[in-house]
Amino acid sequence: MILKKISQAVIEGDVEGVKEMANQGLEEGITPQQLLDDGVLAGMEVVGERFKNFDMYIPEVLKSARVMHTVMDILRPKLVSSDGGESSSSKGTVVLGTVEGDMHDIGKNLVSLMLEGAGFKVVDIGIDQSPKSFVEAVEKEKPQIVGMSALLTTTAPKIGETVEALKEAGVRDSVKIMAGGAVIDQAFVDENGVDAYGPSATAAMDIAQQFVNEVKQNAS
Amino acid sequence: MQVNQVHYSTPQFSVLSQDEREMIFKGALEVMERVGGRFFNEEALELFRNSDAQVTEDNLVKIPSWMTIQAINDAPNTITLCSRDGERNVHLGKNQVYFGTGSDCPFIYDRNSGERRRYTCEDVYNAARVVDSLPNLDFFMSLGLASDVPHDETYDRHQFFSMVRGTKKPLVVTAVDKEGLHDLYQMELLLTGSEDEFRLNPRFAVYIEPSSPLAHSNECLEKLLFCAENSIPAIYTPCPSAGATAPASIAGMLIQTLAESLQGLVLSHLKKPGMPFIMGGVVTIMDMKTSNYCYGAPEMSLASAALTDVSKYLDLPMFSTAGCSDARVLDEQAAIEAQISIETAFLSGASLVHDIGYLDSGLNGSLEMLVLCNEIIGMVKHLGKGITVDEDHLAADLIDQVGPGGNFLTTSHTFDHYKNEFFFPKLLDRHNVETWAAQGKNTIVDHVNKSLDQILSTYEPEPLPDGVEKKMKEIIEKADKKMEQKKG
Numbered sequence: 215m216i217l218k219k220i221s222q223a224v225i226e227g228d229v230e231g232v233k234e235m236a237n238q239g240l241e242e243g244i245t246p247q248q249l250l251d252d253g254v255l256a257g258m259e260v261v262g263e264r265f266k267n268f269d270m271y272i273p274e275v276l277k278s279a280r281v282m283h284t285v286m287d288i289l290r291p292k293l294v295s296s297d298g299g300e301s302s303s304s305k306g307t308v309v310l311g312t313v314e315g316d317m318h319d320i321g322k323n324l325v326s327l328m329l330e331g332a333g334f335k336v337v338d339i340g341i342d343q344s345p346k347s348f349v350e351a352v353e354k355e356k357p358q359i360v361g362m363s364a365l366l367t368t369t370a371p372k373i374g375e376t377v378e379a380l381k382e383a384g385v386r387d388s389v390k391i392m393a394g395g396a397v398i399d400q401a402f403v404d405e406n407g408v409d410a411y412g413p414s415a416t417a418a419m420d421i422a423q424q425f426v427n428e429v430k431q432n433a434s
Numbered sequence: 435m436q437v438n439q440v441h442y443s444t445p446q447f448s449v450l451s452q453d454e455r456e457m458i459f460k461g462a463l464e465v466m467e468r469v470g471g472r473f474f475n476e477e478a479l480e481l482f483r484n485s486d487a488q489v490t491e492d493n494l495v496k497i498p499s500w501m502t503i504q505a506i507n508d509a510p511n512t513i514t515l516c517s518r519d520g521e522r523n524v525h526l527g528k529n530q531v532y533f534g535t536g537s538d539c540p541f542i543y544d545r546n547s548g549e550r551r552r553y554t555c556e557d558v559y560n561a562a563r564v565v566d567s568l569p570n571l572d573f574f575m576s577l578g579l580a581s582d583v584p585h586d587e588t589y590d591r592h593q594f595f596s597m598v599r600g601t602k603k604p605l606v607v608t609a610v611d612k613e614g615l616h617d618l619y620q621m622e623l624l625l626t627g628s629e630d631e632f633r634l635n636p637r638f639a640v641y642i643e644p645s646s647p648l649a650h651s652n653e654c655l656e657k658l659l660f661c662a663e664n665s666i667p668a669i670y671t672p673c674p675s676a677g678a679t680a681p682a683s684i685a686g687m688l689i690q691t692l693a694e695s696l697q698g699l700v701l702s703h704l705k706k707p708g709m710p711f712i713m714g715g716v717v718t719i720m721d722m723k724t725s726n727y728c729y730g731a732p733e734m735s736l737a738s739a740a741l742t743d744v745s746k747y748l749d750l751p752m753f754s755t756a757g758c759s760d761a762r763v764l765d766e767q768a769a770i771e772a773q774i775s776i777e778t779a780f781l782s783g784a785s786l787v788h789d790i791g792y793l794d795s796g797l798n799g800s801l802e803m804l805v806l807c808n809e810i811i812g813m814v815k816h817l818g819k820g821i822t823v824d825e826d827h828l829a830a831d832l833i834d835q836v837g838p839g840g841n842f843l844t845t846s847h848t849f850d851h852y853k854n855e856f857f858f859p860k861l862l863d864r865h866n867v868e869t870w871a872a873q874g875k876n877t878i879v880d881h882v883n884k885s886l887d888q889i890l891s892t893y894e895p896e897p898l899p900d901g902v903e904k905k906m907k908e909i910i911e912k913a914d915k916k917m918e919q920k921k922g
């Protein structure tokens with residue numbers, strides 16, 4: 215019952231109400247993991263689906279994400295992983311940025327928000343980021359995924375250059391790479407050694423999910 | 435004889451009252467003093483440091499209101515742009531409206547294959563020819579970004595070359611950076627003759643975009659300062675999207691946009707007081723379902739008209755937006771959106787109205803859309819003519835003469851007036867259904883395509899004067915060589 219209520223609170227964006235519900239759930243003896251999976255993430259799944267079908271507006275989606283984070287903040291200290299440390303509630307890490315010479319960031323920011331909403335940890339390195347900065351961020355953050363955004367004919371080639379730089383640094387094979395932005399298409403991505411093209415923020419979410427699934431499969 | 439008469443003659447249109455205009459302006463001053471803006475250019479920061487503005491950490495510049503007001507007072511309220519021949523035909527100022535294209539779209543639909551492909555120099559040249567031939571388009575921006583060039587960093591020279599070959603009309607140019615702009619200026623001077631001559635009869639204005647919210651990139655400031663140094667008309671036009679890079683409330687978006695534009699004005703004033711400056715803003719919304727940056731939204735037209743009201747209050751020329759669409763192809767949606775925006779921008783009295791020809795939210799520069807919009811602008815300009823109300827035009831005597839049950843067709847009054855009072859469509863089809871069917875049941879899109887084919891196959895722009903082409907190519911080659919060396 216309370217799980218359903220939490221899902222509903224996520225869908226409706228009830229940031230205040232959900233705190234009480236989460237605590238009530240814990241009092242009732244529901245495990246934090248179950249509250250997360252069957253309450254919060256179940257709700258987010260509906261939100262994601264609705265957004266994908268253009269049934270929900272972006273500010274509503276972002277409010278739902280806020281509800282999710284509110285519950286996560288309550289649950290995080292209680293979600294203990296098997297090795298005794300705090301379990302990471304994230305699905306994986308994404309290093310995300312707009313390529314060198316390019317100042318457009320609205321699309322990248324949306325991708326970032328959506329990935330976070332889907333449970334990824336996003337390290338947003340910002341706009342106008344050189345291949346070198348991407349390499350440094352990958353070396354530091356050890357992400358599963360690298361995401362690049364480019365909106366200009368003149369900056370799109372930086373995507374290929376960044377892939378090359380990752381290769382040279384010997385970290386190319388440790389990550390999956392996706393790219394998007396107004397001038398990017400599938401053909402461009404294929405020619406530039408990128409693993410996937412994201413035509414939209416929701417597509418980026420699906421691709422990221424697919425990437426981590428593949429990584430898991432390869433690991434097992 | 436009558437006294438105390440008021441004649442409007444033209445439609446009267448405004449969105450904001452005087453008080454509301456003042457509120458928007460004061461809001462912008464508040465943002466400039468309280469929030470400030472980030473300037474990523476050393477010369478700009480130095481100019482501000484040597485002024486009464488405050489420059490703090492992270493390149494943040496806050497400008498006292500009096501400096502802004504002084505810059506506005508010194509700025510010209512009229513700027514004339516000229517054709518290649520020096521004809522002074524675009525007079526920027528309040529309530530004088532000129533229409534032109536937008537720039538830099540990545541894609542075009544190929545006229546032969548229908549395929550969506552990248553823009554080429556040839557496409558830019560064709561767009562220039564189309565604009566040169568269409569009477570209702572007054573200035574030209576490249577429409578597309580020329581991608582078939584040796585280096586992305588020097589595309590602007592190649593693009594400009596295609597532009598000046600294709601049209602004699604006044605231009606609004608985009609440049610990659612200061613070096614690019616310098617080269618375009620040198621290329622234009624081959625036509626204009628001298629810097630003196632350009633200052634008196636400028637062929638182009640420069641399009642410059644700060645980054646909303648409240649940030650000014652190095653490239654954009656370099657270009658603005660170059661314009662100030664050389665007295666080249668500069669258009670300083672932010673592109674906010676309400677809800678994403680500006681408040682979702684239109685008034686909030688307007689004060690921020692105005693603050694961004696005026697921050698540029700104050701800087702250019704510090705460099706050269708009174709330099710020719712045009713304020714602007716593509717003020718629109720982010721679609722909250724698709725995240726689309728909207729070029730066809732009614733909010734864009736409303737906000738642009740309101741900002742134009744403010745420009746008139748400040749007595750600065752205004753760069754506005756219309757004739758563009760979010761439709762992915764030239765269809766009914768494109769026509770609806772173009773019509774709404776063209777009519778609103780026209781009635782608002784903005785000086786330069788750009789982006790005619792954009793489809794696909796600014797990703798597709800459509801020659802077909804240019805032809806369609808030329809017709810729409812014609813209709814809208816007819817609205818602008820208004821009606822004459824005097825004894826002859828009231829025609830009570832005539833009505834008496836013809837009387838109940840008579841007809842006006844044969845009267846000399848009809849003969850004398852119909853040409854002035856009526857609009858004569860070029861593309862709209864008014865044939866009856868039989869003739870229309872016999873002619874092939876053409877839709878407006880068919881008419882657009884026929885007209886465009888005609889232009890593309892027959893229209894010859896006036897060639898560049900002898901020797902100029904060669905000299906322009908030398909400038910381009912030099913830039914390309916330099917880029918090659920730089921890349922090693």
Ligand code: B1M
Nearest residue numbers: 317318319320321361362363366367394395412414415540
């Ligand atoms: C990692 O995985 C992924 C996966 C999916 C990914 C992804 C990454 N990244 C994006 N996606 C995808 O998901 C997002 C959400 O669904 C989508 O992201 P988008 O970013 O596509 O969509 C956003 C949510 C909404 N869209 C946008 O925000 C972009 C809108 C348009 C109008 C645009 C804007 C707003 C701006 N601009 Co610029 N701008 C244009 C744009 C026209 C257009 N329709 O794209 C475009 C891209 N700009 C252009 C130009 C020319 C320029 N701009 C410039 C500047 C700016 C502003 C600063 C004013 C502003 C950006 C503000 C900001 N904070 O981002 C200049 C360049 C500055 C620079 N060095 O970067 C300047 C060069 C203009 C000039 N002459 O100075 C044109 C590109 C031309 C070309 N052929 O390359 C342009 C098509 C407009 C035009 N027709 O002129 C998907 O693409």
